[in-house]
Amino acid sequence: MAATAVMTALTGCGGGDSAGTTGERATTTARAAEAVAKDELTVNAVQGDVRSAAAAAGIGRLGFADTSRGGTPCRVIGFLRTADEPKPEAMDSVSAVLKARGWGQMEQIPAEDTDQAWHLVKNGWGMFLSAGEVPDGAGIVFDASGEACGVPMPPKPAASDIAPPEPPVLP
DSSP: HHHEEEEHHTTTTSSSSSSHHHHHHHHHHHHHHHHHHHOOOOHHHHHHHHOOOOOOOHHHHEEEEEOGTTSSSSSEEEEEEEESOOOHHHHHHHHHHHHHTTTTTEEEOOOOOOOEEEEEEEETTEEEEEEETTTTTEEEEEEEEOOOOSSOOOOOOOGGSOOOOOOOOOO
């Protein structure tokens, strides 16, 4: 009886190739996770795209806002500060580099102060790119955010912690 139990344990419940099937499932799951990770855009990768685009503009000084404390770990805000409003040629260089780095679906959007504003998309991220007057001068603003970026998202509040919306007050 003990020998039968040991044989059953060693052969995976009476023989068959269950170990091979389990291994195949594990490999398939690992490949799927790896494909998601390759497609996932990290904050560092987005900052690299912004740095390359800013360098192509050939003007100004690039800086990034610290978004880590704002509860949005998948966000990059970059400011390329310039002395004057960036020329269309600088924006052409910026957009060419971003396109080459995979930012597609470039769509011009209306903006109040300038006609130099676009929305771009890459791997689940969206970026608003605009040029014109910014606080403390002029420049180009890169504002990107995404759903997944390789860091854990902050937990969502429990449904009981969310206050119901207040009804509108009519005059």
